[in-house]
Amino acid sequence: MASLFWRGLIILPLLFVYVNGEHFLYPKRHVGKAELAGYKGPDSLAIDGGGFYSGPLIADDDGSAAGGNAGGTTEVKVENLGKVNGDNTNGNANSVESTQVAAKNGISNGNIVEAKTTFKGSWELFVENAGVSAMHLILLPKINQALMFDATVWKISKMKLPGPPCRRIEGTNEEDCYVHSILMDVETGKIRPLRLNYDTWCSSGALDINGRLVSTGGYNNGSDTVRILDLCDTCGWEEYPGALGNGRWYATQVTLGDGRFMVFGGRDFPTYEFVPPQGQKNTLKDVVDFNLLVETHDPVENNLYPFVYLSTDGNVFIFANNRSVLLNPNTQTIIHEFPVLPNGARNYPASGSACLLPIMLKPNEDRRVIPAEVLICGGASHDAYAKADLQRPKVFLPGNTDCARLDITKRNGKWKIINMPSARLLGDMAVLPTGDVLIVNGAKTGSAGWDDAREPNLNPVLYKYQTDGTGSKFTVLNPSNIPRMYHSSFALLPDAKILIAGSNTNPGYLDDALFPTEVRVEKFSPHYLDPNLAMFRQEIIVEKSNNQVKYGQKLTVQIRGNGEIDQQKLQVTVYSPPFVTHGISMNQRLIQLGIVEFNKNVAANTNNIVLQAPMNGNIAPPGYYMLFVNYNGVPCRQSMWVQFLP
Numbered sequence: 001m002a003s004l005f006w007r008g009l010i011i012l013p014l015l016f017v018y019v020n021g022e023h024f025l026y027p028k029r030h031v032g033k034a035e036l037a038g039y040k041g042p043d044s045l046a047i048d049g050g051g052f053y054s055g056p057l058i059a060d061d062d063g064s065a066a067g068g069n070a071g072g073t074t075e076v077k078v079e080n081l082g083k084v085n086g087d088n089t090n091g092n093a094n095s096v097e098s099t100q101v102a103a104k105n106g107i108s109n110g111n112i113v114e115a116k117t118t119f120k121g122s123w124e125l126f127v128e129n130a131g132v133s134a135m136h137l138i139l140l141p142k143i144n145q146a147l148m149f150d151a152t153v154w155k156i157s158k159m160k161l162p163g164p165p166c167r168r169i170e171g172t173n174e175e176d177c178y179v180h181s182i183l184m185d186v187e188t189g190k191i192r193p194l195r196l197n198y199d200t201w202c203s204s205g206a207l208d209i210n211g212r213l214v215s216t217g218g219y220n221n222g223s224d225t226v227r228i229l230d231l232c233d234t235c236g237w238e239e240y241p242g243a244l245g246n247g248r249w250y251a252t253q254v255t256l257g258d259g260r261f262m263v264f265g266g267r268d269f270p271t272y273e274f275v276p277p278q279g280q281k282n283t284l285k286d287v288v289d290f291n292l293l294v295e296t297h298d299p300v301e302n303n304l305y306p307f308v309y310l311s312t313d314g315n316v317f318i319f320a321n322n323r324s325v326l327l328n329p330n331t332q333t334i335i336h337e338f339p340v341l342p343n344g345a346r347n348y349p350a351s352g353s354a355c356l357l358p359i360m361l362k363p364n365e366d367r368r369v370i371p372a373e374v375l376i377c378g379g380a381s382h383d384a385y386a387k388a389d390l391q392r393p394k395v396f397l398p399g400n401t402d403c404a405r406l407d408i409t410k411r412n413g414k415w416k417i418i419n420m421p422s423a424r425l426l427g428d429m430a431v432l433p434t435g436d437v438l439i440v441n442g443a444k445t446g447s448a449g450w451d452d453a454r455e456p457n458l459n460p461v462l463y464k465y466q467t468d469g470t471g472s473k474f475t476v477l478n479p480s481n482i483p484r485m486y487h488s489s490f491a492l493l494p495d496a497k498i499l500i501a502g503s504n505t506n507p508g509y510l511d512d513a514l515f516p517t518e519v520r521v522e523k524f525s526p527h528y529l530d531p532n533l534a535m536f537r538q539e540i541i542v543e544k545s546n547n548q549v550k551y552g553q554k555l556t557v558q559i560r561g562n563g564e565i566d567q568q569k570l571q572v573t574v575y576s577p578p579f580v581t582h583g584i585s586m587n588q589r590l591i592q593l594g595i596v597e598f599n600k601n602v603a604a605n606t607n608n609i610v611l612q613a614p615m616n617g618n619i620a621p622p623g624y625y626m627l628f629v630n631y632n633g634v635p636c637r638q639s640m641w642v643q644f645l646p
Contacts, residue, residue: 119533132158133503154178155178162193354583357431536632549645554611
């Protein structure tokens, strides 16, 4: 009965979509152009569908994006504790400096030193037709391929399977011969289709210790499914229906310090469970009631896809709607509840975004508690979905403009709230190799749901993780010309660019909607890829570096660059690729490693960096990480995959 009820809720909005045509515009889309045909900018959308226009949003002094993508570095100088928000008001006359950010919490290497530039980033169209709209996206280790998939419920995509067998649709036995999952080479754009049988709509996932994707949940016959994708050239999905004790639709998966997975929530199931080993099945006895998901359930939910992060002390942080707790996964008890975060709801369908901020380690780390902070940005009012989806005419309420930061290792932690340059919901938060955060994709008004948002937020925003306190923490970067709304996604790439994909506000694949189903894939080059900073980009000599290490042990990374290297300008970080969907970046984690030794000139323009691996899996769960060497705030030419083991 529950399944029929939710199917009814799915069908009703579809009837509104197709019967009440006034809620869509139908511009013709011209395949081959990198812009949305008929799209005149966000202001042209503000009055569509009886929507609410919130008016202009006032930014700080650094809230304007400079035109053009050209660099302009003319000199490099070092100044003490200068302004470090990475912007100035001199347009594209990019006078580049090195600035230092004061150490906090005993950060290794004293100060973080970075080149300062006014370069606002650049966009490129990478793939015209990915075949599927990337509702879900993750970069797979070692093979450097982006896994993208949507949902089998549509029974259609922009690419046919290369041949039989086609999928047989449960209940009707009709054939679905379309591709719903692909692997894309992030350098060449080459696509390999993958076959799916069990519906992945609004599912979850994480990488295991060997780099395989373990994905959980989805819709209908996929809701209790566990599926695994290995890394070989011919590997396909291995699907295990019935493996979960509850259906997990709009649930969040987290990796624990011992490599196990937990999955939280999902529509109709305010519970959690540990993901069973491959080939095994949970029963209802393995499911644990979780009252936080009952207590935070609004009339329109606002607590699906909760934000879940492993803290450095081994406890699990769970944020749902506007409340958050720490859960001990071993005793399965809540050990702390944090203050309520005010100003609306943050989880689906209000759909703010969140990330775990960089974990900063010292050389020879011996602290009992390693600080860990969460950043939550955007979202919407508690009734935003009701106004946009259930009310006629639709009303698109303005999204939230605030960001809130909390140290989850402090029992007396309080939210620190600041405002972004503009409102944003349905966005994504990519933690960059330098530790700063790129806030990208999304809309300014409305809610998640079919045709429920307006005013695309086309400008990414850079959030500075650390400043000296004298400048804004935000810089508005150059915009894309492709709206990325509901069901958008991203991946950080080995060359430090950001892959941007997805966007589908429609129940299926529609070209003639206000926001057509998006199959184009872009790459964004952040500020640190100013062409005039290329002299700072180091090359990791992989064959002379350690790419597998046990916790607490030393590892050596060899780099080659141009000229003399100043150790104080070096930063080494490791990054766990997230499973991205619906503004949720599951298990995204950046850790700055402590530099134990720096051995100069082991060969011409070549240096060795001796690092200490994280001490345990609570700091860095076991598995593969992208290791970046940043010099003067500029990432290396290509990251190296490194595996942390118990």
